[in-house]
Amino acid sequence: MKDYLKVGNLQVAPALYEFINSEAIPESGLKSEQFWSGLETLVNDLTPKNKELLAQRDEIQSQINAWYRENNESFDFNKYKSFLEELGYLEPDVEDFKITTEAVDDEISIQAGPQLVVPVNNARYAINAANARWGSLYDALYGTDAINEEDGAHRSGGYNQVRGERVIEFAREFLDEAASLQESSHKNAVQYRIVDGKVSVTLADGKTTGLEEGTKFVGYQGEPENPVAILLKNNGLHFEIQIDRSHPIGKTDDAGVKDILMEAALTTIMDCEDSVTAVDAEDKVIVYRNWLGLMKGDLSSTFVKGNKSFTRTLNPNRSYTSPSGEELTLSGRSMMFVRNVGHLMTNSAILDQSGEEIQEGILDTVITSLLAKHTLLGNGPYQNSSKGSVYIVKPKMHGSEEVAFANQLFDRVEDLLELDRNTLKIGVMDEERRTSLNLKACIRQVKDRVVFINTGFLDRTGDEIHTSMEAGPMIRKSEMKTSTWLQGYEQSNVNVGLATGFQGRAQIGKGMWAMPDMMDDMLKQKIAQLHTGANTAWVPSPTAATLHALHYHKVNVTNVQNEMVKDSKDLRDAILDYPVAENAEWSPEEVQQELDNNAQSILGYVVRWVEHGVGCSKVPDINNIGLMEDRATLRISSQHMANWLHHGICTKDQLRETLQRMAIVVDEQNADDPEYMAMSANYDNSVAFQAASELVFEGYNQPNGYTEPILHRRRIEAKVKFAVKQ
Numbered sequence: 001m002k003d004y005l006k007v008g009n010l011q012v013a014p015a016l017y018e019f020i021n022s023e024a025i026p027e028s029g030l031k032s033e034q035f036w037s038g039l040e041t042l043v044n045d046l047t048p049k050n051k052e053l054l055a056q057r058d059e060i061q062s063q064i065n066a067w068y069r070e071n072n073e074s075f076d077f078n079k080y081k082s083f084l085e086e087l088g089y090l091e092p093d094v095e096d097f098k099i100t101t102e103a104v105d106d107e108i109s110i111q112a113g114p115q116l117v118v119p120v121n122n123a124r125y126a127i128n129a130a131n132a133r134w135g136s137l138y139d140a141l142y143g144t145d146a147i148n149e150e151d152g153a154h155r156s157g158g159y160n161q162v163r164g165e166r167v168i169e170f171a172r173e174f175l176d177e178a179a180s181l182q183e184s185s186h187k188n189a190v191q192y193r194i195v196d197g198k199v200s201v202t203l204a205d206g207k208t209t210g211l212e213e214g215t216k217f218v219g220y221q222g223e224p225e226n227p228v229a230i231l232l233k234n235n236g237l238h239f240e241i242q243i244d245r246s247h248p249i250g251k252t253d254d255a256g257v258k259d260i261l262m263e264a265a266l267t268t269i270m271d272c273e274d275s276v277t278a279v280d281a282e283d284k285v286i287v288y289r290n291w292l293g294l295m296k297g298d299l300s301s302t303f304v305k306g307n308k309s310f311t312r313t314l315n316p317n318r319s320y321t322s323p324s325g326e327e328l329t330l331s332g333r334s335m336m337f338v339r340n341v342g343h344l345m346t347n348s349a350i351l352d353q354s355g356e357e358i359q360e361g362i363l364d365t366v367i368t369s370l371l372a373k374h375t376l377l378g379n380g381p382y383q384n385s386s387k388g389s390v391y392i393v394k395p396k397m398h399g400s401e402e403v404a405f406a407n408q409l410f411d412r413v414e415d416l417l418e419l420d421r422n423t424l425k426i427g428v429m430d431e432e433r434r435t436s437l438n439l440k441a442c443i444r445q446v447k448d449r450v451v452f453i454n455t456g457f458l459d460r461t462g463d464e465i466h467t468s469m470e471a472g473p474m475i476r477k478s479e480m481k482t483s484t485w486l487q488g489y490e491q492s493n494v495n496v497g498l499a500t501g502f503q504g505r506a507q508i509g510k511g512m513w514a515m516p517d518m519m520d521d522m523l524k525q526k527i528a529q530l531h532t533g534a535n536t537a538w539v540p541s542p543t544a545a546t547l548h549a550l551h552y553h554k555v556n557v558t559n560v561q562n563e564m565v566k567d568s569k570d571l572r573d574a575i576l577d578y579p580v581a582e583n584a585e586w587s588p589e590e591v592q593q594e595l596d597n598n599a600q601s602i603l604g605y606v607v608r609w610v611e612h613g614v615g616c617s618k619v620p621d622i623n624n625i626g627l628m629e630d631r632a633t634l635r636i637s638s639q640h641m642a643n644w645l646h647h648g649i650c651t652k653d654q655l656r657e658t659l660q661r662m663a664i665v666v667d668e669q670n671a672d673d674p675e676y677m678a679m680s681a682n683y684d685n686s687v688a689f690q691a692a693s694e695l696v697f698e699g700y701n702q703p704n705g706y707t708e709p710i711l712h713r714r715r716i717e718a719k720v721k722f723a724v725k726q
């Protein structure tokens with residue numbers, strides 16, 4: 001048992017108390033006593049409702065399980081729907097309304113572009129993410145498979161001119177598409193100048209030309225005769241042609257172009273949730289301290305890369321001269337959201353008046369908002385929001401009552417922190433089935449503060465499997481993407497967002513590209529999310545943000561949405577079409593392949609979570625493709641294995657053998673890490689292996705199929721057992 005400090009009737013872990021009193025409260029306009037007593041009252045008032053909502057989830061799930069057991073044999077869709085209505089799972093229709101959110105920054109309300117997600121407990125990555133508002137197109141193309149390696153364009157070794165030329169060609173084609181010339185092509189440009197407030201391009205044949213749409217030119221840096229940057233804007237997104245004839249690339253380029261700098265991650269989600277490991281006060285303080293540094297603008301990180309030491313800080317704003325000669329400033333950083341945890345977990349950082357752990361979602365909202373107050377007050381070199389808003393993403397809510405609870409929590413936190421009503425904005429993750437089905441009712445509960453809905457299809461797939469666990473064996477994981485429920489869910493989300501007036505006020509977002517190294521595929525596929533009406537979509541890295549930005553230059557999402565808003569169908573029946581396999585007769589090889597793949601993902605992720613405190617990892621799948629794994633992908637894999645076990649598609653022994661065999665594979669993948677403890681050395685002694693096994697064998701019993709309860713308990717066990725690094 002830790003030593004706690006008694007603060008009123010709360011017991012607070014010293015690490016958190018010290019952080020709040022010496023780093024968070026000073027300059028926040030609040031007094032320590034006022035804060036702690038206000039927190040105590042808030043916790044006392046809201047904890048019972050939080051617990052009641054969790055009990056309701058369990059009750060609903062057990063009734064759904066029982067219904068399937070009774071009705072699977074003679075399934076009748078209408079009966080199913082009536083049952084869900086009676087249960088309150090399907091909520092009554094709500095009358096039409098529009099959201100009224102005010103004071104939303106343009107990056108969220110108007111501009112369309114990539115949304116980056118990053119574990120906020122990793123300062124090096126988090127600063128990088130904030131700075132990913134701008135990214136080098138040349139680097140993103142050169143360093144990834146976006147440009148293929150055929151015909152001598154390989155990536156290995158030093159600078160490869162063949163590859164470099166392909167990059168330049170690709171970039172010139174982008175310029176022709178996003179800012180075409182009146183005549184000829186950017187490929188033929190030999191000089192860029194600003195003449196009479198316009199872009200003047202000299203071509204190889206000596207002629208001069210200009211932009212086809214002159215209004216796309218919005219600024220420049222340097223002298224008009226000799227600009228070092230030309231700032232253009234297309235579909236609301238900026239990019240710079242950067243010119244430097246002395247630069248190694250610029251000097252090989254006829255027009256001296258050294259790079260195209262893309263406005264990339266318009267917004268970034270600083271994640272306290274599924275990509276981090278935070279199981280106690282010490283972990284939470286790391287998360288919170290980084291968020292404070294981002295909000296104050298003074299976060300820095302020193303690290304060694306190669307043999308060099310780097311110190312990374314937040315980038316300053318970017319300054320230009322406008323075509324009419326005025327100063328123009330653009331933010332150098334992404335607009336930051338913070339993703340709090342959901343309503344489920346508790347954390348030992350604070351014990352309430354009954355000696356029970358505080359609900360972590362309540363703690364997160366209070367503390368991340370307190371820390372964000374520093375940017376509202378201008379306590380640092382940069383302000384995040386120019387509109388005085390704080391952007392919080394709330395994940396994993398089930399149905400409108402839970403959203404109403406989040407709204408109540410936000411109200412109470414505003415009162416506690418002396419913030420105006422609706423300063424705290426909410427991004428609602430549409431990632432649980434009960435929220436997808438009742439999205440309109442959910443949005444209505446936060447209609448004055450909502451700034452996004454986003455289809456978190458990874459958690460959503462996990463919930464899909466768990467909710468209909470008793471209905472039968474699920475289709476294979478790879479088939480989920482094309483299944484009826486998922487397509488209905490994705491489309492319905494956009495329809496509901498448009499019908500409730502998100503255009504011009506809030507984001508309609510789509511989910512993660514979970515293959516961080518497959519950028520060519522991303523360029524080909526992720527554009528589809530824009531065609532279905534999303535004005536933002538998640539990317540896993542700054543490089544992916546830079547490349548995904550290209551899509552928003554190709555597709556004008558406002559036009560797409562304007563078309564869609566005319567026709568928004570009710571897709572709830574499609575969403576209810578759960579993905580049980582119609583013909584569950586897979587060959588033994590297919591079954592084993594599915595199990596191997598899931599087991600490898602689970603083990604590869606869990607071992608780093610539990611024993612190394614890493615909440616988001618790139619883990620090779622069975623085809624050796626590195627996949628982004630986080631708690632949501634773990635939820636899918638573990639629920640899928642639990643489902644097949646429950647329906648006898650595989651046996652317990654088979655799963656045990658599979659997990660052990662795959663542990664050897666994962667051990668080999670990590671063989672170069674000196675801190676790594678092989679699972680196969682002693683399966684019974686490996687906390688990670690035991691955690692992975694528990695996630696599968698106890699998957700049926702996990703609340704809504706979540707992985708957090710087991711992960712947290714096992715991480716705490718590992719911290720004690722191996723005294724692993726905090």
Ligand SMILES: CC(=O)SCCNC(=O)CCNC(=O)[C@H](O)C(C)(C)COP(=O)(O)OP(=O)(O)OC[C@H]1O[C@@H](n2cnc3c(N)ncnc32)[C@H](O)[C@@H]1OP(=O)(O)O
Pocket residue numbers: 116117118119124125126128129271274275305456458459512516539540541542616617618627628629630632633
């Ligand atoms: C279902 C959901 O909830 S999805 C949301 C949760 N998921 C996420 O947040 C994904 C975040 N992404 C990541 O954590 C990482 O990209 C991973 C784990 C997938 C891959 O990480 P790595 O294996 O370290 O990537 P890789 O070696 O290719 O690249 C590392 C470099 O990219 C940068 N980088 C990678 N991802 C990010 C990111 N999300 N934000 C900022 N920088 C990043 C790192 O800073 C590093 O650069 P540096 O050396 O200059 O600091």
Ligand SMILES: O=CC(=O)O
Pocket residue numbers: 274395429431455456457458459460511512632
């Ligand atoms: O949070 C995102 C998801 O897909 O889950």
Ligand SMILES: [Mg+2]
Pocket residue numbers: 274395429431456458459460632
């Ligand atoms: Mg999620």
